[in-house]
Structure formats: C-alpha cells, structure tokens
Amino acid sequence: MTTSARAAICRGNSEPFKIEDVELDNLRPDELRIRVVACGVCHTDMAVRDEQLPVPHPVVLGHEGAGIVEEVGSAVTVAKPGDRVVMSFNSCGECPSCSIDAPTYCYNFFPHNWSGKRADGSPVMFKDGEPMNANFFGQSSFATHAIAHEANTVKIAESAADIPLERIAPIGCGLMTGAGAVLRSMKVRKGMPIAVFGAGTVGMAAIMAAKIAGANPIIAVDVNDKRLELAKELGATHAFNGKDGAMDKIRELVPQGLGYAFDTTGINTLIQEAWGLLAPMGICGIVGASDPSDNLTFNEAEFMGGGRRVMGILGGDSDVGPFLNELLDYHVKGQFPFEKLIGYFDFDQINEAIHASEDGSVVKPVLRISAE
Template sequence: MQIRAALARAQRADLSLETIEIEDPRDNEILVKVVATGVCHTDISARDGVLPTPQPVVLGHEGAGVVEKVGTAITKVRPGDRVVMTFNSCGHCPSCQDHHISYCHEFFPRNFFATRADGTSALSAGGARIHGNFFGQSSFATHAICHEANVVKVPDSAPLELLGPLACGIQTGAGAVMNALKVSAGKSFAVFGSGSVGLSALMAAKVVGATTIIAVDMHDARLELARELGATHTINPAKVDATAEILKITGYGLNFALDTTGLSKVIRSAVMALAPMGTCGILGASAPGSEIALDEVHFMSGGRRLMGIVEGESNPDTFIPMLVELQAKGHFPFERLVTFYPFDAINEAIRDSESGKTIKPILRMN
C-alpha cells in the first residue's frame, strides 16, 4: 500500500514528505491509520544523529490512530479500535518479566535502531529500503505498523488527535512523579525545565497532592504557565541562584526533584537542593558520555538519592488510560501544552519545538 510519510534523509536537515510503500502487517503486527502524532525532542535527536538511528528513516513515536488491519496472531486489538502507540519492548527479558518494561534489555534496538527484530523493514520507496519501526511504529506517516507490546486501546469518547503525546513525553513527565519518584501528598517537589515533560510532571505533582511545587526555567512565559498549571513557586535561574531560592522556600530542601534538561550543572543544582533523604530523578543526558559531578559529602551524609528514569517507569496499558481519564475530568489539562499543525507543516513544527515557541506540537494527518 502507498502511504505519505516524512523521511529523514540527512542529519540536521528538513524532513522530506514523500509517497512510499508499506507492507501488509505480518502475523504479529498491527496496521494503524494515524490520526495525529506528537513531535518529541527524541525525534529531533534521531534526525541529527545523536541517537543510533540509521537513515533514510521515518521517525515519529507519539502516534494515535485507528486500527486498520491486524495479523492472525493479534488478540489485543481489532480493526476499528482507537489506539495510542507507545514505546516498544521485547516482553521476555528479566525486566519485562518483572513488569518493568521501560527498562527492557532490548530497549535500544527495539526503539532506536529502526528495524524489525529480524533486520527487515516494512517500508520502501521505489524498491529501496526505508528504515521503519522507530519506537515500534514510525508514526510520521499516514499509516504505521506497530505491535501488541506497544499499542494501547483508548476509549471511543477520548479526543484521539490529542492523545499521541501520552505515548512518550507526557507519560515520561507524569510517570516520573507518580510511578518512579512516588511523590505523595504533603511533600515538596521541584522540576528543572518547564517544557512538555516538566509541565506534565508538575501537573502530576498537583494531582498527587504535593503542597510545595516549584518550577525552574529560564523562560518567564513558561514559568507563568507553570503557575497556571499548579506551581506554588517559580524560579528563573538566570536571575537568582535556584538552589539558594529552593532552600529559602522549603527551609531544609526538597523531598523530590526532577531534572528534564540532561545538563550536569542543572542536575548538580537539583541534588544540592535536596533535603536529607531527598530523591532527584533524571530523564536524559545532554550527549552520550555525559558525566555528573556531585558533592560527595553532601550526597552521602544526607542519604540523598539520584535515579535515572525511562518513560516514567510506566505500564502504558494502565497508565495512559489513567491519564486520559484525569484529563477528561479536568485534573490533568495537558491540552494546555499543545499546538496543532497540519502534517505538511512538520518542519515548521520541529523548528517551533526547537526554538521553544511551541511546547508540544501535534501533527494532524487529515
């Protein structure tokens, strides 16, 4: 079948909109007609060669759509089901067996290598191979092939075109708070970086009842939105020392901190702002090989903790529907973060994301 897709053919270059071919789903695959898909900084990193993703490739990993065909071995969904496509996992490694699928031992090949497990691709153009299966989907396209491991059925009443970012960015921020850090009522929490991931974490902290919620960002407009979404305090580190301000606000430091920047200096600042027994989570690194320097005495003597978090430590089959329900009830208004673009404007959406003009772009396929 012919589909329309956005291809990354060169690093740091615009994606090219092309007509390509997609195979029918194999016995263990699902064909989804994509309604909308989010644009994530991970897509940009893959385009630019920061991640080990080969080109030419169809990126995209926050897809939402309607199931069109299923393979004979598929039992989880059927044609007509409305779904979100999330990260992929193997289902059989020790992490997957222990229900920690975001730490799948095959996370990198299943999500970043843009190939099926057997090395093939379902995508081609004029007989030439196009890499696909990015995050088990490659949803910068009108159709995508995914798998039972990374497809999540959502209610027919849910606003499908809005839901794609729940697959990664929003799930990551909210899950970091709810699943990984396990922030609880009455605790203090600060997020460093107020993009879509950070603001999702902030909203989740409000949902669980944190009483001191601090947003740290260098953009005053983002800080203003953070206050509207539940921040009790905001800090611009370009104007004041963030750690000193947090200690002033809390008196003794934070119970929980979350870094979304991947910058070692910011992570150090977040850890220095922790109270004794406080925990800081980190969601990424600025580049492969990046290192973090901590004050060893401060870190050790206070029993402080630093933990890496992938995909919010979520079980998407239960966590994504929960976020859908919270949004429907007005408790998790992630629609405030979204700007919609037509699929043909994908490069504009990417540029607006890179510049910070748009917090979370979503592409409508129409």
Template sequence: MQITAAVARSQGADLSLETIDIEEPRDNEILVKVVATGVCHTDIVVRDGMLPTPMPVVLGHEGAGIVEKVGRGISKVKEGDKVVMTFNSCGHCPSCQDHHISYCHEFFPRNFFATRADGTSALSKGSETVHGNFFGQSSFATHAICHEVNVVKVPDSAPLELMGPLACGIQTGAGAVMNALKVSAGKSFAVFGSGSVGLSAIMAAKVVGATTIIAVDMNDERLAMARELGATHTINPGKADATAEIMAITGHGLNFALDTTGISSVIRNAVMALAPMGTCGILGASAMGTEIHLDEVHFMSGGRRLMGIVEGESNPDTFIPMLAELYAQGRFPFDKLVNFYDFADINQAIHDSENGKAIKPIVRMQ
C-alpha cells in the same frame, strides 16, 4: 499499499514528505491509520544524528490512530479500535517479565535501530529500503505498523488527535512523579526544565497532592504556564540562585527533584537542593559520555538519592488510560501545552519546538 511519510534523509535537514510503500502487517503486527502524532525532542535528536538510527528513516513515536488491520496472532485490539502507540519492548527479558518494560534489556535496539527484530523494514520506496519501526511505529506517516506490546486502546470518547503525546513526553513527566519518584501528598517537589515533560510533571505533582511545587526555568513564559498548571513557586535561575531560593522556600530542602534538561551542572544544583533522604530523578537526554559531578559528602551524609528514569517507569496499558481519564475529569489539562499543525507543515512544527515557540506540537494527518 502506498502511504505518505515524512522521511529523514540526512542529519539536521528538514524531513521530506514522500509517497512510500508499506507492507501488509505480519501475523504479530498491527496496521494503524494515523490520525495525529506528537513531535518529541527525541525525534529531533535522532534527526540530527546524535543517536545511531540509520537513514533514510521515518521517525515519530507519539502516534494515535485507528486500527485498520491486525495480524492473525493479535488479540489485544481489533479493527476500528482507537489506539495510542507507545515505546516498544521485547516482552520476554527479566525486566519485561517483572513488568518494568521501560527498562527492557533490548530497549535501545527495539526503539532506535529502526528495524524489526529480524533486521527488516516494512517501509520502502521502489528498490530503496526506508527504515521504519522507530519506537515500534514510525508514526510520522499516514499509516504505521506497530506491535501488541506497544499499542494501547483508549476509550471511544477520547479526543484521539490529542492523545498521542501521552505515549511518550507526557507519560514520561507524569510517570516520573507518580510511578518512579512516588511523590505523595504533603511533600515538596521541584522540576528543573519546564518543557512538555516538566510541565506534565507539575500537573502530576498537583494531582498527587504535593503542597510545594517549584518550577525552575530560564523562560518566564514557561514559568507562567507552570503556575497556571499547579506550581506554587517559580524560579528563573538567570535572575536568582535556584538552590538558595529553594532552600529559602522549603527551609530544609526538597523531598523530590526532577531534572529534565540532561545538563550536568543543573543536575548538581538539583541534588544540592535536596533535603536529607531526598531523591532526585533524571530523565533528560544528553550526549554519550556526559558525566555528573556531585559533592560526595553532601550526597552521602544526607542519604540522598539520584535515579535515572525512562518513560516514567510506566505500564502504558494502565497508565495512558489513567491519564486520559484524569484529562477527561479536568484534573490533567495537558491540552494547554499543545499546538496543532497540518502534516504538510511538520517541519514548521519541529522548528517551533526547537525555538520554544511550541511546547508540544502535534501534527494532524489529513
């Protein structure tokens, strides 16, 4: 079967819209007709060669669509179901068995190596192999093959073209608050970095009842959006000392902080702003080998905690439908983050994400 896909062929270059071939789904695979796909920072990082994903490759890992075919071994979904495709996992390692699938022992190869577990790809162009299975989907295409472990059925009433970002970026920010940090009613929370992940964290903090919600970002437009979505305070660290401002707002420091930037100095500031027994989560990607420097006495003597978070520590089968329901109730308005683009304009969507013009681009297939 021939499909249209956006192919990454060289580091840092625009994606190339091409007609390529996709295999029939194997017994343990699902073919999805893609309706729309979110553009995530991770797609851009991989396009730029910062992770060892082979090229040529079809990226995309926030896909939403309709099940077109299922393999003989599939029972979770059927043809015609509306679905979101999320991150991939092995399903059998100790983490997966303990229902901590975002910490799958094979998370990196299953999501970034862009092949099936046996090293093959379902995508090709003539005699050329095109790497696929990126995050178990490669959804920058009109069709994608995914797996039972990373497909999530959503209600028929869900606006499918909007649902894709729940699979990664939105899930990551909201899940960091709700699942990993477990922010609770009456607590204080600050997010450092107000992109789609940080703004999703703010919405989640409002849902769980945090009473002091602080957004820290250099972009005043993003800070205005943060206030619209639930932030009680905003700080531009280019205009004021963020740690000092947080201490003045809270009186004793934060119960919870979340860094989305991956910048070592920002992480240090977030930890310095913690109250005794406070916890800081980190989820921003940075270059391999990046080190974090902390004040050991401050960190140890206050019983403060620093934790890494992947994909919001979510169980997508339950968490994505929950976020969809919160959206339907008007309590999680992540549509305010979205700009839509035609698939033909995918490179413009990526450029707008890079320069901050778009918070969460979604490309719609025609």
C-alpha cells in the same frame, strides 16, 4: 500485498523532512496496521535527525502517533480493526525488565525501537522497492499509516471516547515520562516539596502529576517566563527563573530541603546544584538528554549520610496500556489538562512544527495527518 502510504522522510539536518510515497510490509502475527490520525513532535525526533542517537538514515521518524486500527495480525489481542488506539515505545516482552512490567528498561530496547527494522532485521517499509528505515519506537508515525506492535499499542478506554485522537497522540512519550516520574518512579508523597527543573512537555507533565500527588510546594524552574506562567496555571505554587537566583530562592522557601528534585534539562552543573538542595531521603530524578561525555559529581558523605538518591528515569516507569489509560482518566476529570501545551500543524507543515518546537514557541506541536 503491501500497503501504500505517504511518509515524511528524514535525511539528516541539512535538508527538510519531505513527504513521499512508501509501501508498508505485510503484517506479522503480533503487528497492527494503524491509519495515523495525528502525531506529536518530540525532541527525540530532532536528536535522531541530528545523528545524536544511533538510528540509521534515511528514516521515517515520529513516535507519538494515534489513529484507527485498519488490520491486525493473527496473534493480536490488544485491539481490533476500527478501534481507536495510541502508540508508545516498543519492547521485547521477554527480558528480565519486561517480565516485571518495566518495559521502559527493556534489555532489547535498541532492536525493537531504533534499528530502523523489525528486531529480527526485516524491513517494515519500502521506498521504490528498496527497504526504508522505519519502525522507529515500533511505529514511525510521521506517516499516513504505521505498523505497530502488540507491545506498544494501547486501545483507548471507552471513558475517553470523547477525547479527540489528535489530543491523545502525544501522551505516550514526554507526558507519560513526566507524569510517571512523579507518580511511579519517585512516588512523590503528599505534602512533600518538589522542584521541577525545565518546564517543557516533560516538566509540565511532572507539575500536573505533582499536583495530583498532593506535593507542596511545587516549584517550577525555567529560563522562559512564558513557560513559567503556564507552569503556574498547571499547578506550580512557585515559579523561579533559572537566570535569577532560583537555587537560593528554593533554599529560602524550603529550608529543610526538597523531597524531590526532578531535572528535565540534562545540564550536569544544574543537576549537581539541585541534588545539593535535597532533604534527607530526598530523590533527584533525572530524565534529560545529555552529552554522552558528561559526568555527575556528588559528595560521598552527603550521599550516604542523608540516604539521598539519584534516580535515572526512562519513560516514567510506565507499563504502557494501564498507565496511559490512567493518565487519560485524569485528563477526563480535568486533572491532567495537557491540551494547554499543544499547538496543531497540518502534516505538510512538519518542518514548521519542528521549528516551533526548537524555538520554544510551542511546547508540544502535534501534526494533523488524517481526519478521525
């Protein structure tokens, strides 16, 4: 028997998201049905709305969901009915990346996250008896209920039992990416200088993680002064406005060069300048979405001579369950205070929440979908 749900349907950028009745398919052995309590709003949702990513429309988006497990398939071991869980991206579990616990680089990322269906092509959702595109990041959590998978569901550890799900919801995307970039991908060393370009969700998470790693100085660069103030609260030792000679100020502050330059803006001219600030063995980590036609140019002698690296990063090299619970541990200890980024909206205010993200007034909007 299918399950009735309400879901926000995206039909492109010419009309607002509309909450409508849908049906969820029966569970496969490795699937879980989650009652969604809350879901974060992320730029990737808007990128799909604007058809910048190859996800078919109309579609149910939302990929930062948290909730309570209602039912599980026969092969599920990650959680049981009644458990509090948070969802992240999906992966195949079998390819060369998944087999070394690097699922963010899954060879089969597209069919498991962006095809609008299960990887085998079957629909997880129906509307008026017809298949509806969903299974976005293996969840589609802009809905009262979601079908998730063994690979992208994380049972929340007992140590985080007091943290509300509506706060935990966004941890599986941008927060994980920024923190993982620092702690896992670039493995930032204690006492080394880092600059973070762009102080949104990803950059702020990187700044909090840089503080955890003991980096020094921690330089935040943004064009929004309010965000720079918050970056300082979260651990930045210096904050420079990108419109006001930030690169020169960094050069003056760290004459021997940066150990790490982390870009979340995706602006190629900025990345090239930031790369030019690296010390020998310095790493320039890049995560920001960019135009598919953009290229980067670096001087070959400087690239080789100093052992400098450019590192493309997806999902902060997270292995999902262990890393998300590690981040929640830091949160419980007060070292990862990401609640300062969140603004809450009711589910039926989804279009207002998206607007608040796009105009920069809220760093991380979170939709309240049902009571915990």
